[in-house]
Amino acid sequence: MASPTDAPSWFGPPLPEDSPTPVEDSAFARLWRGFMTARIMIAVVLLLMQGSIYGLGQPVNVWLVALCSTYLAATLAVRLLAQPRTPGRTFDTQWVSTIGVDLIAFSALQFLQGANINYTPLFALPVLLGSVMGSLPLALGTAAGVTLVLLVDAWWISLQIQGDAAPRFLQSGLTGIGLFIVAFLANQLALRLAREEALARRSQHAARVQTQVNELVIETLADGVLVVDINGVVRAANPAARRLLGSAQGAVRNAPFVLAAEAAWQALVELARLTFVQHGSQISDIAISHAGQNPRRIHVRTRLTATHDTQAENLCVMFLQDLREMEARLRTEKLAAMGRMSAAVAHEIRNPLAAISQANALLDEDLTEPAQKQLTMLVRQNALRLAQIVEEVLDISRVQQQTAVAGPGLLDLDANVATICADWSRQTGAAARLSVALDAMGPRAVFDAGHLRRVLINLLDNALRYAGQQPDSIQVSTVVSSLGECSLLVWSDGEPLEQTVQRHLFEPFFSSESRSSGLGLYICRELCERHGALIGYQRAPRGPVAAAVEGNEFFVTFRAGPAQGDSPLSFDTILV
Template identity: 30%
Template sequence: MPNDLMNNISDHLTATRWRTLKLYNIYRLLITLLLLITQGLIVTSGWQHTLIAHLFIDTFSTLVSSYFIFSVIATIFTWQETPDIHLSVPLQIITDIVFIVLLMHAQEGGQGSIGLLLIIAIASASLISDGRLALFYAALASIGMLLAQTYRVWFFAGTAESYTPAVLLSLGCFATAWLAYSLAKRTKESELLASQRGLDVQNMAQINALITHEMQDGVLVVNPDFVIKHYNTQAEKLLGLEAKNWQGDVLNNVSPEINQLLQDWLDETKLTKAYAPSEVASPSFMPNFIKLSTQSRELRLRFLPIADNQKSVNPYSNNNYQGAVIFIEDWSQMQTQAHQVKLAALGRLTANIAHEIRNPLSAISHANQLLQEEEFNPASKRMLQIIADNVQRVDQIIKDVLELNRRDRTNQEPIVLENFILDFYTQFCAVEKIPATCFKLTLINAETTVSFDRRHLNQILWNLCKNGWRHCKKLENSLELSLNLTDKTKAIHIKIEDDGDGVPESIRNHLFEPFFTTEKSGTGLGLYIARELADANGAKLEFEAVDSAISSGSIFTVHINKV
């Protein structure tokens, strides 16, 4: 048995013994007070010669007063729980036995009813102490009564028949000790079993809490009144519950959308399962998809009823339904993971294909270069130049495809966007030879940090800015790179806007398709690669057309979650 269990049980038993001893002290204090009052009334009324042996009047009064004083002192020490319980019980019980035996001796040799107090004292001792001590107390009381009776017979000419009450009372003490000990033993065994079961329940609760908190899914437990009883850390993140402790609050205050879905699910399941109890042994989770108003991610919900299986086989009946467990999954993350697996497989295939194409392409390029060294007529030179241009285009496509295959190998790191975009702006203008007057940069006065692959972010911005510069009018502020922060969704928006002719509505749906281009020299992979790299880093790339009476153009926005 673990040490913690033994310590808990020992502490519980000790506390129980102290409570019992305190009750016994109250009883003793009341009895001695009653004896003290009765003794005073007897003495003042002159009845002492008929009720108490004449030779022991003073002794009886002294014993009653002393016993009352002892009761007061013992009660004070017991309430302070000192000394130790294993010392307090023997001291008090032995003192009780001595006082009661002496009072019996002073009251006509035990012919009165004071001897019954011994039965109560030994019964109390049996409930508080161990069994062997209970029998010891009974033996001590019996020896005391027999010695007192022998003293009376020896010095006051008593008869042998006078031993009968003492013997019967002794047998009563032993019987009481044994019965009380048996009862106390069963009580202690029950308390021990209850403590073990209680500890098992606590351990099981800790294990369940550990499992739920380590789960990748969010878990939300509600009672039949839709009051939240428990939720794990993943549910906090997915539902945005970090602001305060929502346990004990109604579900509608946390998420009206989930509350409505749960209500609809209950109405539907109670209706469909009411007449088919044999089919609810493994109830369907019935997944529901939802996009919360406070979160940008898409969630998948699954509901499972909590029921008392001992009452009914139908967990959806009104008398049996005890609440529900709501499992919450980040569906966006699951889709991303599945997408990455597919991309990894596709990447290996395209890498092999690109490698096989590059070998003959290199041979064609080398042969074309050799032919260009010879003298040909202008028409032949034109054909050779067409071959060279197309070889270069195919080689660029292969480079883009290989770059696209590496998108799943992200190396995300914290990036301060203001510094990163400023460095990118300077480098891009220098490499592409863009005048600063034509390219406007707008930043915010706050350090915003995102988790992103630095190389991927550079590639995304380069593709978008190069695309914008190619289509803009190349006038003052024709191209603009801006950074915006939305407090509500905690998202950062990087916008690239140009003042070009815009994108015709008929081809807007094809912008991000691979190999779709409106230019003869384009590969059609720039925007596709930019969007795929954004998705690989948990970001989102969107297009927005600028259609107004005074301006036209295009806006590409990269949405990134803030760290």
């Protein structure tokens, strides 16, 4: 029966106290085993008492010996063969049969008593058994039955012995009243213990579920979490924290481990010490640097576990965040906001710029002097440059807003690359500096042909801007990996890019030249990600091993589609 004051748990409704529980693991089972063992001990004592009476030379009633032996066998059978049942039912055959056996045995001993032995105290056992293990009606019924047995016994003795029978009846009545009181109090105490046990079980279940939820949340957190005690021992560490900490030997082992074991963690040790000493939170940016590894910058926040128990142990909880990831998220948010603003500005500039270009064209028709013609040409060139920048800014918005293509196109990479390179070389006049080697004749790439043209032309324009004047200073090639993925490589013999430039290559509005909008490579990356392709940069050698030339190489790795049997097209054939 559930307590009316029990509030529902966050993890679900409370379990009713009379619901089936693992009996073997409950206090009820321990009480049941205690009562059954006590019955066996009483049976053994009764049998030994009959033997001692016989040993003292007193006559022994054979029926009493048989009764004690039978009672011992019955108690042993119940203890060894029976199983405890959930209490709380008004009528239970197991409890009635067990209590009934006790009442019959003790009543027979009382009526057949010899040597003036009083067996009345034994009746307390069935009364307690019914009170603690059964329901209140069963407890009161057992007390009533014992009282009737005692009254009948007093009446029977009064018939056999002449004299005043009132004291015997008064004693039996007082004993019965006492048994009623014991039955009621024992039953109420048993119910209270049952409620407390059920409440403890619910609390334990809720705490166990809450612990599992906390562990799951902490394990999946992107931020690192360390739990450190006052001795500097890490009690718990989630995978993110172990990854951020690193170690000179490689991966950090699972907790517990000593935080001061690594020299690179001394800053964390100092933060934990300050947290315990000052009893307050600490915030700091630290660097973890292991020998032979690049330093990792980490933002650390510490908290001291709050406890109302003065004897409880305080723990320091550290929250670790990778500063590079934080800066990357902040930079992405800023770039997204700047992109939206730039798109709006570009859209507003478009119409006035078109009016300027048209007015300049009309003005150029009426001018005849070379100096004035030169000025209108300068206006036209800068207007075209502004128009190109506006178009690139608007392209970013178009790429970001477009939804994923339902069925991405499958293209023959070699044929498309050969056609694009041929068109680009004719327009730029860089055919002598361009070398094309196509070797992806098997699989087809999952990519849109128009987007491929845009990506490749942008990469070729960048290569032309920094490449030398020698033949083969720009090389375009296609290859197929062992996994069946085809890749496009654009190589040029330009100077190596600075590290700061490499880190921001594919970010919008970043360029190493003042006259560039810095949107070309960003748009290339957006188009590649749309089709599941990967674009990147690396420094790679080209040419014979003895005379290899280092150069800048941009690569695009495509998702592979089904192979096709078309013969590869040569670049020279398309160029002609």
